[in-house]
Amino acid sequence: MELIKTIEQLRTELQAGVVVEHTTIPVYLVALYSLRGDANARVRDVIHHVLMEEMLHLTLVANLINAIGGKPNLCQKTLMVPFPAPLLPGNNFKVNLSAFSKSTVHDFLQIEKPAPAADQPKGKGRRTIGDFYDCMRDSLKLLHEQHGDTLFSAPSNPQVTGKFYYGPGEIVPVTNLETALFALKTIRDQGEGDSHTIWEREPNYRFKGSLEPAHYYRFKQLLDERSWRLHDDPAKLPTGPGVTVSWNDVYPMKRNPKIEHYDGELKEGALKFNKRYGELLCLLNETFNGKPEKMGVAIPMMSQLRDLAIAVIRQPYPGKKGFNAGPTFEPVDQPCGCSALAKGAVAVK
Amino acid sequence: MNTQYDFDVVIVGAGVAGLIMAKQILEDAGNFRVLVLEAGGERSKSFEGHREYLKNFFEALIKIPNSPYPAEFYAPHPNELETKLLNKNDPAAELQYVLQNGPQPFRTTYTRSLGGTVQHWLGTCLRLRPSDLKMRTTYGRGLDWPLTYEELMPYYRKAEFEIGVAGDVDEQKLDGFKFEDGYVYPMEGIPKSYVDSELERRLNGHTFTYAGTTQKPRVTASPQGRNGIPNPKYKDENKNQYVPLGAVGRGDLGLRCEGNSSCVPICPAQAKYTPVKTLNKIDIPEYADRFSILYNSVATKLHIEKESGNIESLEYKKYGRGSISTKQVTAKVYILAAHAVENAKLLLNSSCKNDLIGRNLMDHPFVLTWGLSDWNAGTFRGPAVTSTITSLCDLPTRKDLSACRIEISNWGWNWATGSPYAEVDEFLGQGLHGQKLREALKNNISRQIEFNFLTEQLPDKDNRVTIDENFRDELELPRPKLHYQLGEYERAGLIEAKKVSDQIFKSAGVTDCTKYDKKDPGYFEFGQSNAVFYGAGHIGGTHIMGLNANDSVVDKDQRSHDHRNLFAIGSGSFPTMGTSNPTLTIAALSFRSAEAVLRQLKQANPWN
Amino acid sequence: MNDKSVQKFLQLSSVLTGFSLFELRASDCTEEFYETTQRQIGRENLEAFLANFADTTQADIDVSLANSFLGPIAKNIIRMWYVGNWVAMPDEWWAAHSSEIFAANSTFVVSSQAYKEGLVWKAADTHPMGSKSGGFGSWALPPAETK
């Protein structure tokens, strides 16, 4: 990827980061909620942990955009798209809403595919999220060389702190090059890692016994039904203790379900979910655009959404015997709660 | 006395008292060697074990505090349903591990496995009030502590750090507590529940009469040992900010209370403090060669050297599948942290002489009152209790009747009636079904208001733990037998509670529904009135601290007056109970006593 | 398992509990409750019970609840949906109808899932104690609007 030359362009490009991080969230949520009963406790943990980190990444990218004077855009009108949805602009890899299965985990691996390590030649393959963040990092450094600390001197710089976030990793307010690079590094290390190492390297990780593999390798454990040992070779199979995965204890949700197929209470439920989800995004938009305290309200909303999604995923799919319905995450025709704010926000390409 | 010791310190019991003690000794530069003996198993050490406990809870018919934590065959523990009195011709009374000699039942419980009773605590972390420590001087009742609030202050801070307390110092100050200037709790206060704030709003401007005085209802948020928002103003001893500790074995979980509403008996998220979090700080490679913890190892007897009275060795029984072996261990200093009843059992079984051992058994006996609000209270959300009405904690009336602290239940009538189960049965019994049943339940449950009036019980020598040779546990040890009764002072306090409740309910738009059942084991009458009392699980006394062997069992360092290399720690050392839950003070005393233990270890002749 | 009977069981459960089919399916307990009922009262009794509700009008239900054979079964099914517990059948019922039953007449929690999905919590606009938490601070907010 070519380096970015202007601050304005960097703001716009980083918005793509917001889109990428957000796009993964419905995908992981649906897989998580498709798990049935207690048999897949470990799988649940793995997906849940990754999800929390995706939300962390979303926050970090938003903080970074604010730090360089941009406005992150999380409005439902921008972020809610029909599935299958492209993961990265300019890349034809699309992600699906689908129940947990081997092929779904293969999709996850595609999403989290590690970039070649720094000392390896860049492959010709598709652009990975890792490539994207590497480019952001290098561009940021370059622009900092040119502009110095004025890069971070945005008059209003509303940072979201860790006050309302509780999960793995740490939300850092971004105020200078150091914190900006730290934020990017956290995203990069937790997510894709690189093909040299299995483990996420997070300098501030202080929880005993919680050295975790990066997302790609974490999902790989599910496919291989085996966990990584400390000195395992990332190119080979994990050699640690077995991981119980019960592939059948899953609600057989139809891939990329559509609300147009629903009726009655199912339709009502699914619609309510989409509306609430849209409201949540607008609320987050406000959170990231000057009202960080709104995060406190967003959290109970997430719990409600969880219960709604699970209710929907446990219903039969109308007219498709053997399949279950699921939340559709389709855009809803409702006024957005943050239009005033969204005006100034960066449009997606 | 021999000079070759197996360890520098042996600690009996891996609960909060014992593990804080172990941590303090290990972290000292003296490189001391520590052994902890734990009677129960180690399930709580792993995340899988925690999940097993959680499943036990979900699948238990009666979800009492010990329901997630099955008793070990060789290390039994009581539960609060075991209230049958001996001598009532009920053979079941003899089967209860803790024997109830009456005249009233001691309605309480503790847990014998790694983490101890704190595993199912609620997490309320109040300090004791300065006057609580001076009951004799101030109110002519009970006893004075040999320690003052000022002496305890620095240790309260350590305890608040270790447990990870979320609270609001300013609100505590308004409530009469003193703190060092600029001090804040490690985490910001846990939000008050909707029930709390609504009551507070509705009671604003109202007064009530209590024992001839006029009082204002003061709704105060309780400091709590559960993870909240770290307070950016907090600085620990090394000037660092507070970092919450997550779930055992899964540090990314439990970083904040999620409102699971099951703190007693188990916090699914492990946002609530458990002593296993303290264990994790010392169960690390750096200490591997000088720290051991043995599970399924029940301390049974102290061997006392005749002349000096010092402890020579400790006998314990290690049990496994179908095997029991008796072992001895020697140390410079022995520390009993097995909790009040078990500490007494061990001391009595070791033929320690002090007649006060086992005496002054106390609790916070409480009564419940309950009613239906004429507003939607949104019950069964959040931790069991987030605020208490503190107006009656420290009034001059303490010279006449016991003080009390009124906990506001966030879980409706859960403790009073067993809600929501009882209500489902009741409405089904009335023939309700379908939409009507659903609405009736909604209407009832979301308006349930319940108050728990926790009262201070005074030390009474006749309330005591003894051991009975005729009844033995699975290791052939004589079992503990409790002699227990509420005095006039406590009864008066408990009865007054109902009168207060009636007035507060009225002011807040709540219709009283309280009914006391004559057949309940806690039923009692006083004057014209009656009530049912419960036990809070705040067991105190049994080896109270004081000035000398005539008035107490241990000194202010919790060291035995008679056996200078023996410490008995925990709420067993409390001479009085105040109205605050005991654990924060237990923790503070452990920090304080650890300094005394360390001083002793560093002496040339540590057993003098 | 007879799919038709299960569907009948589900429909009847909806009338008995006052929760819609959508809401009951959201619990994902139908099969487990059907099996539990069948095990605890016997196949024949369950078939007889279901057959009794040809069309489930309100009047039918009222009559059935008062019936000494149907009533205790209906109440047990309601209770199971509401709190996740199966409760031993009354002695008289057991004495009269248990000849074909192999299970012991006992009281138990059907499963963790049955507990967590108890309708009583939904009826009261809250979540089961120990699961489906509302998130930090949710308890400070006013209760959800009832629909």
Ligand SMILES: Cc1cc2nc3c(=O)[nH]c(=O)nc-3n(C[C@H](O)[C@H](O)[C@H](O)COP(=O)(O)OP(=O)(O)OC[C@H]3O[C@@H](n4cnc5c(N)ncnc54)[C@H](O)[C@@H]3O)c2cc1C
């Ligand atoms: C339902 C309930 C709610 C509570 N809520 C609160 C609250 O909100 N706030 C509060 O401050 N307090 C609360 N408490 C009280 C609190 O739990 C106790 O004060 C606290 O657990 C005492 O700590 P401890 O370490 O002294 O004893 P314990 O926690 O009981 O630990 C003692 C340990 O010693 C072990 N042991 C026992 N005998 C032997 C032996 N012979 N050999 C080896 N090991 C042995 C046990 O297995 C156990 O691990 C509550 C109690 C109950 C029951």
Ligand code: SF4
């Ligand atoms: S409310 Fe829930 S998360 Fe919070 S401490 Fe209690 S059990 Fe734990």
